[in-house]
Structures are given as structure tokens and as C-alpha cells.
Amino acid sequence: MAPIVKSSNLAHIFPPYNLTPLDHVVPWEIFNAVFSFSLLGKDIFEVVQSVERGISNLCSNFPFLTGVVVPSIQPNGRRNLFMVQPASATQIEDYPILVIQEHTESTPKTVNGRLNPALTPVPMLYPASNPSPVLRLKTNIVRDELILVWSCDHRALDGTIFLAIFDEFATFSRDPNSPRKLATAPDVQDKTRQEIHEIASAIKPQRLPWTLISPSASRAKESREFIDSCRFALSSSYVLDHQKIVLLRDAYILAGSSLPEKHSKSPPSQITPLNMIVSALVSLCTNRARLKAFPNEREQPSDLLIATNIRKAGHIPRSYMGNCILPAESKGGSSVLPPPEVLHNIPLRGSLGALQPEDIWHVYNIAKNLRQARELLDRERIQGVIANLSRSHDWGSFQPGYGVSMFISDIKAASPYMNLGPLGDVQSFDMYVETLPGLCFILPDPPGSEPSWRLRLVLERAAMECLSSDPLFRWALAPTVCRDAKM
Structure with a gap:
């Protein structure tokens, strides 16, 4: 029996609009958000009906979600604007807004370390120059499980807004007459975009808070992926032990207070967020893994980029639905170590197992630089950076080294585990970007679970293998490690 496929064309007409410079800073990638639900004891017809109702109301309220991202022709000769x-009718026919498919056989979520393409509504490899759907949804019925896969073009919206959109979808799925939570209107969106564009002429440009890497170098690395299996990007999930991250944070504080001033520069904050310690650990371990996997490429950057939501600091409305992400950069993964006598005088507490003084210093250095970089992103700096971006002739030239440097997106504080009426509660949530090695999502914990640090990590195959033997990373793993990559 062939799988049952049902498509819904819910396209809407809306005024076209140009994306802002902030939309051009993020990775030009499709990201997939995956939500799973149990179907045991549920009425499939009612479940499907609630999904259709939810997406229909969502698209009616936010019609731009049914659109496509395309190149924008600029009279001033600027390049790489979208x-x-x-x-169009053809584009909707190729990639409907909603597809519902019942899979008659067991269908795994991942295949060869990547999200199973049978579950996605659009291809995961999508050229940036092609008309790219803003958002599409595929509802997969796999035996007693329902898997919602949302594919979003990152150039049109960021993760914060996607999760707010999903909250709206959940509300509409429960009750189509519910009031909207994401209160906004097209004129508010237009006004905010216009204000972002006008910054270029009103504000003095400031230097970018990240290091530019030649786009040609990144493309060359991507092209080798197809001929060198060791560079094939794999996606794995890991769980880090919360108590060990606390121990590492304590060691970070002790290191900062005991190191001579010329090494510590500024004392660490007693309230340094744990996510910065996790980010520093991931940066250090993945950098070592990549150097071990590709020893002839020691010139590759060891920079850490962390996605920073600038809505509050930049005085941008929380309801603005475009990208409001700037990368904050920390250097120091390969910086010079203090003398051995300084390192080995760092007082340590608790059972730090395989940790070496060198590891603690590197984590301290990366996290300290990251904290300082984020603190510099105040309103004046943010507006100056936007002014810098806006005046660029080539809007494809100011991206950080995605795919080369490590890039971390922390959505741990998000609340995707909500109730969707007939669908019930979200059982699992994950994020996938398939083609960008050096990417890590820090994901929220499921309700009722022990505190932990859940990672969705994308690395080259050879680097992923080397990461599994890194002593510091192995020490940080939770006793029960979640892994779904096949080496």
C-alpha cells in the first residue's frame, strides 16, 4: 500500500519586502525544527484536522510565512541582497505549505547522521539563489508517532521568532478562536524594517564584532565535502552532565581569582552563566577535534561565535519578525598558555577527573572573552554595526566564517514543550541544520527531566570521531549519553 500524501496550498498575497542587513548576517541555510507526539489513544482524523486548522490560521495571520526568499534587484548596484x-502557483505546487504523509514502514528520524529527507517538506540542500520557501510544514505519521518537521529559511526569521510562531500554531491548534499571543501587524513590521535601513544614514559605522573569512575559502571547503567522505557533515546529539558543568564553572572562577593580573586581566563574575562555560567547553573540544582530524589545516580559525539576540539591547520591538541576531566572537582557543608554575597553582575543588590545568585555563580564557564580547553589544555598538553592514556594496561579504569557525545558538531557555490540544504534549524537540559543520544548538530540557545540557552538534565526520575521544568532552558527558550519529 502506497503512503497517503495530502497537500494543502495555503498561500497568501502580501506586499513584497526587502530583507534587512541583519537578515544577511545569519547563515544562508534552511533550519529544520522537529517536534514529536505520541498518537496512542488519539483520533488520527481529529489530530490531522487540528494541524490543518493551526497552520491555516497561522498563515492567515502571518501571510509572509507562505512566501519565498529570492534575490532582490537593486538599482544602486548592490549585490547579494534578498x-x-x-x-507563485508553481512554487506552491513544488513545495506546498503543508504536507501530511502516512509512512507505511518504519521511518527513522536520522539517516547517516542527518535528518531523514523523507520527513522534510523541502530539500535540505537548497541553493541560496533559488526561490526558497520561508516556512513549510510536513506532518509525518509514523506508526504510533506523529512528527512535525518545520523547514524555515533563516534569512527570513530567526529561532526566537520561529518558536514564537510555533506557540501561535499551538494556540490555534487548541482553539481557532484564541486571541493571538504574538501581537503585531504588517505596518509595525514595515516600520521596524525601515528603521533598521535608516540607521545607515543616521549612525556612525562601527567595526564588526567578528572576523571576516573569505567566502571563497568557505565555498572551497564545502565543495570538498562531496569528494571527501571524512568531510561529510554529521549531526549528533549529546547530553552534558549539569553537575560537571557547575564544577567547571567553579574552576573557572577559581582560575580567574588566582591567576596573576597579566593573565586574568579582569576577575570573572561570580554569576557567569553556565551556558558560557558550556559554549567554551564545546569550542575548545571541537577545535581540538578538527585540528586532530585535519592536521594540515592549522591555519583554520579557532574562533567561537555565539548567536546574540539584540532585540532588547538594540531597542527593537520584541514582536519584530525578522532576524535580530548578531554573532559575538571569542578568541583564545589557541592562545599562549601561562607558565606551568602559574597553571598548576590554580586551586581546584571537587572531582574534576580528567581535567587538566591547561583545559581550565583555555575554558576560562574563551568564556571570559565571550562574556566581554557580549557585554560590548550595547545599543550604540549594535546600531554602528548595522550602519556598517548597510553601507556595504556586497551584502554577501560580511558573514562570519560559518562552517569554519564554531557557531553556537543557545535556545535552552525556550519553551517548546507545550500542549497542542488534540495532538497532546510535545514529547521531543530538536533542531537540524544539515550542511554547516561547526554548528551547535544548546537545546531546552524536556519537562520533568533532570537538569542537563543537550547539544545538537554538526561536525565533519572525521572531526566527530576525534571528538568522541577528547578527554575533556568525555568527562563532561552525562552518564547516559544520547547519540544518534552513525560513524
């Missing part, structure tokens, strides 16, 4: 416009 816009959002309504999808």
Missing part, C-alpha cells in the same frame, strides 16, 4: 515575495 527579498521576500509571494510564492
Whole structure:
């Protein structure tokens, strides 16, 4: 029996609009958000009906979600600018807004270390120059499980707004007459975009808070992926032990207070967020893994980039639905170590197992630099950076080294585990970006679970293998490690 496939064309007409410089800073990638639900004891017809109701109301309220991202022709000769416009009939036929499919055989979520393409509504490899859907949804019925896969073009919205959109979808799925939570209107969106564009002429440009890497170098690395299996990007999930991260944070504080001033520069904060310690650990371990896997490429950056939501600091409305992400950069993964006598005088507490003084100093250095970089992103600096971006002739030239440097997106504080009425509660949530090695999502814990640090990590195959033997990373893993990559 063939799988049952049902498509819904919910396209809407809306005024086209140009994307802002902030939309061009993020990775030009499709990200997939995956939500799983149990179907045991549920009425499949009612479940499907609630999904259709939810997406229909969502698209009616936010019609741009049904559009496509396409190149924008600029009269001033600027290059690599994109816009959002309504999808054509052909584009909707190729990639409907909603697809519902019942899989008659066991269908795994991942295949060869990547999200199973049978579950996605659009291809995961999508050229940036092609008309790219802003958002599409595929509802997969796999035996007693329902898997919602949302594919989003990152150039049109960031993760914060996607999760707010999903909250709206959940509300509409429960009750189509519920009031909207994401209160906004097209004129508010237009006004905010216009204000972002006008910053270029009103504010003095400031230097970018990240290191530029030649786009040609990144493309060359991507092209080798297809001929060198060791560079094939794998996606794995890991769980780090919360108590060990606390121990590492304590060691970070002790290191900062005991190191001579010329090494510590500024004392660490007693309230240094744990996510910065996790980010520093991931940066250090993945950098070592990549150097071990590709020893002839020691010139590759060891920088850490962390996605920073600038809505509050930049005085941008929380309801603005475009990208409001700037990368904050920390250097120091390969910086010079203090003398051995300084390192070995760091007082340590608790059972730190395989930790070496060198590891603690590197984590301290990366996290300290990261904290300082984020603190510099105040309103004046943010507006100056936007002004710098806006005046660029080539809007494809100011991206950080995605795919080369380590890039971390922390959404641990998000609340995707909500109730969707007939669908019930979200059982699991995950994020996938398939083609960008050096990417890590820090994911929220499921309700009722022990505190932990859940990672969705994308690395080259050879680097992923080397990471599994890194002593510091192995020490930090939770006793029961979640892994779904096949080496």
C-alpha cells in the first residue's frame, strides 16, 4: 500500500519586502525544527484536522510565512541582497505549505547522521539563489508517532521568532478562536524594517564584532565535502552532565581569582552563566577535534561565535519578525598558555577527573572573552554595526566564517514543550541544520527531566570521531549519553 500524501496550498498575497542587513548576517541555510507526539489513544482524523486548522490560521495571520526568499534587484548596484515575495502557483505546487504523509514502514528520524529527507517538506540542500520557501510544514505519521518537521529559511526569521510562531500554531491548534499571543501587524513590521535601513544614514559605522573569512575559502571547503567522505557533515546529539558543568564553572572562577593580573586581566563574575562555560567547553573540544582530524589545516580559525539576540539591547520591538541576531566572537582557543608554575597553582575543588590545568585555563580564557564580547553589544555598538553592514556594496561579504569557525545558538531557555490540544504534549524537540559543520544548538530540557545540557552538534565526520575521544568532552558527558550519529 502506497503512503497517503495530502497537500494543502495555503498561500497568501502580501506586499513584497526587502530583507534587512541583519537578515544577511545569519547563515544562508534552511533550519529544520522537529517536534514529536505520541498518537496512542488519539483520533488520527481529529489530530490531522487540528494541524490543518493551526497552520491555516497561522498563515492567515502571518501571510509572509507562505512566501519565498529570492534575490532582490537593486538599482544602486548592490549585490547579494534578498527579498521576500509571494510564492507563485508553481512554487506552491513544488513545495506546498503543508504536507501530511502516512509512512507505511518504519521511518527513522536520522539517516547517516542527518535528518531523514523523507520527513522534510523541502530539500535540505537548497541553493541560496533559488526561490526558497520561508516556512513549510510536513506532518509525518509514523506508526504510533506523529512528527512535525518545520523547514524555515533563516534569512527570513530567526529561532526566537520561529518558536514564537510555533506557540501561535499551538494556540490555534487548541482553539481557532484564541486571541493571538504574538501581537503585531504588517505596518509595525514595515516600520521596524525601515528603521533598521535608516540607521545607515543616521549612525556612525562601527567595526564588526567578528572576523571576516573569505567566502571563497568557505565555498572551497564545502565543495570538498562531496569528494571527501571524512568531510561529510554529521549531526549528533549529546547530553552534558549539569553537575560537571557547575564544577567547571567553579574552576573557572577559581582560575580567574588566582591567576596573576597579566593573565586574568579582569576577575570573572561570580554569576557567569553556565551556558558560557558550556559554549567554551564545546569550542575548545571541537577545535581540538578538527585540528586532530585535519592536521594540515592549522591555519583554520579557532574562533567561537555565539548567536546574540539584540532585540532588547538594540531597542527593537520584541514582536519584530525578522532576524535580530548578531554573532559575538571569542578568541583564545589557541592562545599562549601561562607558565606551568602559574597553571598548576590554580586551586581546584571537587572531582574534576580528567581535567587538566591547561583545559581550565583555555575554558576560562574563551568564556571570559565571550562574556566581554557580549557585554560590548550595547545599543550604540549594535546600531554602528548595522550602519556598517548597510553601507556595504556586497551584502554577501560580511558573514562570519560559518562552517569554519564554531557557531553556537543557545535556545535552552525556550519553551517548546507545550500542549497542542488534540495532538497532546510535545514529547521531543530538536533542531537540524544539515550542511554547516561547526554548528551547535544548546537545546531546552524536556519537562520533568533532570537538569542537563543537550547539544545538537554538526561536525565533519572525521572531526566527530576525534571528538568522541577528547578527554575533556568525555568527562563532561552525562552518564547516559544520547547519540544518534552513525560513524
